[in-house]
Amino acid sequence: MAIELKTKPKSPQGQNVLLGKSLQELTEWVQEQGQPAYRGKQLYQWLYEKGARSLSDISVFPKSWREEVKDYPIGRSQIHHRSIAPDKTRKYLLRLQDGLIIETVGIPTEKRLTVCVSSQVGCPMDCDFCATGKGGFTRNLAPHEIVDQVLTVQEDFQRRVSHVVFMGMGEPLLNLKAVVSAVNILNQDVGIGMRSLTISTVGLPAKIEQLARHQLQVTFAVSLHAPNQALREQLIPSAKHYPLKNLLEDCHKYVEMTKRRVTFEYILLAGVNDLPEQAQELAVQIRGFQSHVNLIPYNPISEADYKRPNSQRINAFLNILQQENIAVSVRYSRGLETDAACGQLRAAKV
Ligand code: SF4
Known part of the structure; x- marks a missing residue:
């Protein structure tokens, strides 16, 4: 089922992709999506340390939420x-x-x-x-x-x-x-x-x-x-x-x-x-x-x-x-x- 994201992605040159955001900004973003704040730290680590290319790669996230946000742009080429x-x-x-x-x-x-x-x-x-x-x-x-x-x-x-x-x-x-x-x-x-x-x-x-x-x-x-x-x-x-x-x-x-x-x-x-x-x-x-x-x-x-x-x-x-x-x-x-x-x-x- 397609789920409407609470924050819409912007154009490729827009800043509203996840890569480039600070720990605090990522924490705010996960909270906007209805997730607990500690998911921000997990997202931060997966983006910058593990080089995640899609939110669906992040195995520590609940499966149902990964499915919801899998198309949200991370900002990878x-x-x-x-x-x-x-x-x-x-x-x-x-x-x-x-x-x-x-x-x-x-x-x-x-x-x-x-x-x-x-x-x-x-x-x-x-x-x-x-x-x-x-x-x-x-x-x-x-x-x-x-x-x-x-x-x-x-x-x-x-x-x-x-x-x-x-x-x-x-x-x-x-x-x-x-x-x-x-x-x-x-x-x-x-x-x-x-x-x-x-x-x-x-x-x-x-x-x-x-x-x-x-x-x-x-x-x-x-x-x-x-x-x-x-x-x-x-x-x-x-x-x-x-x-x-x-x-x-x-x-x-x-x-x-x-x-x-x-x-x-x-x-x-x-x-x-x-x-x-x-x-x-x-x-x-x-x-x-x-x-x-x-x-x-x-x-x-x-x-x-x-x-x-x-x-x-x-x-x-x-x-x-x-x-x-x-x-x-x-x-x-x-x-x-x-x-x-x-x-x-x-x-x-x-
Ligand atoms: S060397 Fe090439 S890339 Fe560098 S400033 Fe000159 S034209 Fe641009």
Whole structure:
């Protein structure tokens, strides 16, 4: 018999799915459904620890009530496609409730399981080296759609996720409210340490300060990719509206406000931004900065003409920065063969 639910589900982007709700909100919800308050705690554990995909999975609930609420939307996606690279990196295409597809990557090492999450469906930033940027933008993700990606990878690997990086599809600072909310859920409800969460941006005016005001103890990464404004504009069209000088000033402010260092990401593109003089120029730009530089040798995509530098060029760039006393490391890509779509995402070995 179809039973009318006391709280109606909203649209896929609406917040009225269960995933993403706090313990208190879930407790209120079960009470609205005429159940005792302790069922809220059970629901919370099944959502965030056991990764329940449907209320009918929750075997501690009475059978008759499970039957009543079995169609209530929890907010989980479906795995549309999964590919596994020889290095065990897994790329997922996830189908959201409204049928749109996003991608997520699970990157295992002996000690860590890192998830590279998307924050938008597509991306409006149009970075020249990025496959996601070439595909345009559709919509922002809701907090539960970000959290779902982590739970999906956790379930598929049958292992706890230790780190999350916002380096998949989308520019996280364009969806700041949902990203901050997802960060808090991942920390408080899924149990991932704040410092193991990384928010990465290409930089947007005023947004870095907005993020700093939240005082999250997350790792903050800024995609520089160029040592000067002219080249940055070529690689990241949105940089036209945000001069490198202003971006670096805002990064300084971020360090002051949060007392946390900034990570600078620098994708190395052969013959474009990997010359010795460009390493020198970069060193001058960020000298004295409380920062760490990640050099990421580029993974070629068919839509762009860029190439990956050889190891001699990579090492030469690295050595110059080290001689200039810049804290720097090279991050080699994982899961190249999985053909993950975003330039940042494919570089996400953490
Ligand atoms: S690199 Fe990131 S910000 Fe740039 S287009 Fe790709 S997804 Fe968007």
